[in-house]
Amino acid sequence: MGLKEYIEENILVFDGAMGTMLQKKGLKLGENPELLNIEKPEIIEEIHKEYIDSGANVITTNTFGANELKLKLCNLEVEETIDSAIKIAKKARGEKPVYIALDIGPIGELLEPMGTLSFDYAYEIFKRQVLQGAKSGADVILIETMTDLYEMKAAVLAVKENSDLPVFCTMTFEENRRTFTGCSPEAMSLVLEGLGVDAIGVNCSVGPRQLVGIVSEIAQCTNLPIMVQPNAGLPTLSIGDKTTYDITKEEFATALVEFVDLGVRIVGGCCGTTPDYIEEVCKRVKNKSIIKTKNKPYAAICTPSKVVRIDGVRIIGERINPTGKKLFKEALKNEDIDYILKQAVSQVEAGAHILDVNVGLPEINEEEMMIKVIKEIQGIMDIPLQIDSSDHKAIEAGLRYYNGKPILNSVNGEDKVLNKILPLVKKYGASVVGLTLDERGIPNTAEDRYKIAKKIVDKAIQYGIKKEDVYIDCLVLTASAQQKEVQETLKTLRLVKENLGVKTVLGVSNISFGLPNRELINETFLALALANGLDLPIMNPNANGMIRVIDSYNVLYNYDKDAEIYIKNYAGVTINVTSGNQNKINNINTDEQNGLKYIVIKGLREEAKDATLKLLKEKKELEIVNEYLIPALDEVGEKYEKGEIFLPQLIQAAETVKNAFDVLKKQISKNNSQTISKGKIVLATVKGDIHDIGKNIVKVILENYGYEIIDLGKDVPIEAVVKEANKHSVSLVGLSALMTTTLKSMEETIKALKEDGYKGKVFVGGAVLTEDYAMKIGADYYAKDAKESVEIAKTILG
Template sequence: MGLKEYIKDNILIFDGAMGTMLQKKGLKLGENPELLNIKEPDIIEEIHREYIESGANVITTNTFGANELKLKLCNLEVEVAVDAAVKIARKAKGDSNTYIALDIGPIGELLEPMGTLSFDRAYEIFKRQVVQGAKSGVDIVLIETMTDLYELKAAILAAKENSDLPVFCTMTFEENLRTFTGCSPEAMVLVLEGLGVDALGVNCSLGPKQLKPVIEEICNLAHIPVMVQPNAGLPTLSIGNETKYDVTKEEFADTLCSFIDSGVRVIGGCCGTTPDYIKELNLRVKDKKLTAVERSYYSAVCTPSKVVRIDGVRIIGERINPTGKKIFKEALKNGDFDYILNQAVSQIEAGAHILDVNVGLPEIDEPTMMHRVIKEIQGIMDTPLQIDSSDHKAIETGLRYYNGKPILNSVNGEDEVLDRILPLVKKYGASVVGLTLDERGIPAKAEERFEIAKKIIDRAAHYGIRKEDVFIDCLVLTVSAQQKEVQETLKAVRMVKENLGAKTVLGVSNISFGLPNRELINETFLALALANGLDLPIINPNVSGMTRVIDSYNVLYNYDKGAEVYINNYANVEVSTAVTAKGDGAGKNTSSNNVNVEHDLKYIVIKGLKEEAKQATIELLKVKKELEIVNEYLIPALDEVGNKYEKGELFLPQLIQAAETVKNSFSILKAEIVKSNAKSISKGKIIVATVKGDIHDIGKNIVKVILENYGYEMIDLGKDVPVKTVVEEAKKHNVSLIGLSALMTTTLRSMEETIKALREDGYDGKIFVGGAVVTKDTAERIGADFYAKDAKESVEIAKEVLG
């Protein structure tokens, strides 16, 4: 029986924590675990054998960090490390029916736009691991402990495009039901199922009980096997300096068994789980009866942090499109991305749920521009996008580099178009708009359009694309030229909705070309289309009459329960002002040529419009001093973004973009300070370092960026910093605040030693600590003054200590 068939009706048991076992067997602090594949293969083989004897069906290769960026620190080639690890696993497996999983962990750097690592570079790093793993003879590609959905997508594509192996994927979630970068369980399920992985789920970060809400949500959504590998609870430090965990093997096994009833089919352990945990797990599940779990399908698109379900009227904003827009065309030609971003921001503020992105101009490189615009938009907002193009390369570029699940606009009923585009839709897990036209053009009659719609849905099903992911556009014709066909469009919408059960989309404003008072025609037609079953109107949401029609429709058709949204939008608003009630500020020009300096710098920072920040700062300097700008605009803006981050209204990408926007403003202010010999705007010095033995510095780097932009002078000692170096640098710079980071359980002890050494040397300042394995209790136990759960908390600590 093949592996894919096996996990449909059986529980697959993975092994436990390689790192924990290596630590028990003498792994030195700071030593690269993959080096042991070469130096001490017998130790790795022994660990594999212990897990196999404990009942594991799958053993995981010692390659979690075997990527070229991490291995170059110890002069080890990826191919050598991976091949050695697989050979050890195969030897340990012997004649048993054990599967071997190639373990692939995060690269250790943030991808663009949050960081500097490109998607293509990440893909190549993962590809190198996958190619060697497949060549060496693994059975599964396991991509685990991911926090960034974009990095995970790069890894999945590398696995599926360079091997035919089953692909299992897990992300690591926090107690707020989000990953470190803000990805939700639902977004993960939508994207990973779309990309065609064979199992998905969660590992690491927390114990089984803390992960229960995340696992339940995943199980309620997933249509493929769910995988769970929790930690053995939360880490603590024992008297013997060995990292301990607070969940026993019995508690661990009991909780994981309860997940099986919800649909979990792949189980195992992460940090702290030894062979004893796997043995206990095996004893509990070997006779457990499985019940089939059926999940319904639904229509939805997403970014990592926002899912838009198409279960009511959802507005697609139409303004990111050069057709008939002279200024937009010039912006595309000139690379004026701030103008484009302003179009995006204003539509979201006016009520758009999804944004159509069309950058097609004959005189530009459309695939390159599509990539750039998608990256820029996704850098500042979490609204799903509709990729709109007729250029095949631009379509694939957009689908490949989009972070989440997009809509593709579009295919039509021509066989050649369907067979060229639908495989791309399937490969990248997108939804698609189907236009009811073919080589004969747009049929006059509704029945003919319906037949094309049915053909598109049937052909999509042939490629494995569900009806829920096909949105039918029955096509709006201009009423001034084809008046009779308007009724046919409305009739076709109703037929598609009632007889095919598919979602529908229309470009509403096409109806009124050539007529005076176009808004009146558009609004009336929109109301008629909604009544006939339109789900996704493509409109300009900044024309508030259109959004008013939708708001009132939702009340009249009982979608807006208790008229809650309607009352919130229109209570106490006069009719004459209701036109701009929802779009206040949405249509204004916030480009660099027309900056309202008393308002817009704060707005610009909050929205993450990096280039605009420079011009706005220059304008403000005409009426404000440098420190006034910092204290009256930049700090309040960062505080507002930070508060929204704390509340879960914004996530890490937006937090970083706001900080980077402030950095652009600071560059202008600092240059002005140098010219005028004004007082430095530094609020004090802070040292940050990732402790000895830990080579992960993503969290530390984020803290650095945020604090820097609050006006603190940051002294970054880097990663894997010796205790002695921290002590010497603290004395040299005479700092009052030090931040220490650790991501690995094995380096908690190093963090404690660093704090102890600082105190023994007479350092009387404050120390704050953070990182994935650090808790408030741990911070207190090792002698830290503060625990920073995230970058925002580090700002509050800095304010308390340094002002």
């Protein structure tokens, strides 16, 4: 029976931890687990057999880190390593009805814009793994332990474009229901379901008790099979100083049965679980019937950290568009990205929920510019985007490199357009705007426009696109030239809403071209359109009158319950009916918008240099650091702590400060006067651990608070940490570990520092750590994230 068919009627049980079992069988600290596929295949085969004997339906290959970047450290080839791993699994399986999953873990480096690894390179890394896995005979591909949705997208595309194998995807969440990079369960569900994966869920993370809320949220967002592979609780210490976990096999199995009752169809174990755990799970679930979730589809788009449900009026900002905008055209020609980013920031602050991105100019390469603008916007804010283009290459580029689920604007009723664009919409899991026109142009009557709308919706459904992902643009014609058609547009809105039940879009300001006092016409037409069923007005959110219409509409149509938002925005406010952006909600004045602190908070990197040079005319270097840069970073840190922004925005703010620091350092060097450094800190990822994403983020943040970082890199020998700490006479050492197998190395490093007479303090961090565990292994401080590391540095170094 095929795997897809099996999970339609049965609970599928995966195996448990590979790393835990390898440790039990003598895996040495720092030894690459994948090396055993070549040098000691009998050990891997024995582990597979133990899991098969425990009742597992699926065994996972020993290839979690079998990508070219990790394998080159031990001179292994991807193809040989994966082929050997699958052969071992096949030998262990024999004739038993057990599936083999090719295990693909994260690459170990951050993708752009947070890091330096390009999306295309990540794709090629995963493609190489997928091709060999398919060739060697894997039954399913498991992409697991991901924290970055963008990296997950690259991996999924590599699977879908290079094999016919089923693909299961799991991400690792923290107790705040976010991944390390800020991705939410709902965003994961929307994006991966759109990309056409076969199962989604969560693995590793924390213990099963802490995953209940996360799994429940996933179960409410998707009807895909859900997969859960928790750790055996949280790491602790037992007699003999070996890493153990705080959940027994009975408690673990009980928790997994509860997940099955929530609708989970695929279960297994991660760190700390053994064949005993899986055997207990099999006993408990063997007679359980699957529960298929029956969630009603809904209209929504997202970035990794923000989901915008289209369940009320949602404003699409129109300003990132060269049509009729001379300055914007010049910005595109000159690749003035900061001008474009300012337009994005301004619209979001004024109330836009979504931003339209149109970069079409004959004089530029639209495909390249679309990619650049999307990446830059997504680098500084988490606003969902509408990709707006008629160029096929630019459309596909935008859909491919967008991180999340976007809207594509647009298709129309022409068969050649529908057949060319809708497959892209389906492949990349986007929503799409359908224009009510065809090869004959825009019909004069509402009835004829409605026929085109129905054709678009029906065609999209034929391609496997959900009706909820189709938004119809009933098209606005100028009242000055086609006055009779205004009512036809409103009538079309009503017909589409009542008969097709899809969301609607209008470019509202088109109505007033050629007329005086355009704001009055726009506002009146917007009110009429909303009353007739408009969901997504494409408009300038800086037009205060338009925002007031929407705020009023939300009260009158019972969207703004108890007029809460309206009262918050307008109580005690005198309405100024002139046009322009008052920015009533944010109340940011012009000086603040041009100031260095504001620039840092918004992550406008290129702006930082000029703003710093301007300040240097009246301020000393350290005054700028203490009065502008540090307060800005503190404010960003507070927003990060509160969950108002996430890792990408935190890094962008730090990088913006770096640009300002570069200017200040040059000035200091020229004057040969002050020093910015507040003290030295040694950072290292411990021996045996080749993951340094977390350590690198801590480095960036600390450097931009003015601390001098001595970065020892990853897989750092214990003696090297001790040597460098003493050599530089530092008062603070930071140690990172991502793998449970290297926690012992962290403990031994701390012990070695103290035995050598190190008088400073040690702070530790990493996904597998808890504060309690950190204290037990002798650390002075536990940093749950980069912001916490700053607070520790302030405490020790000031």
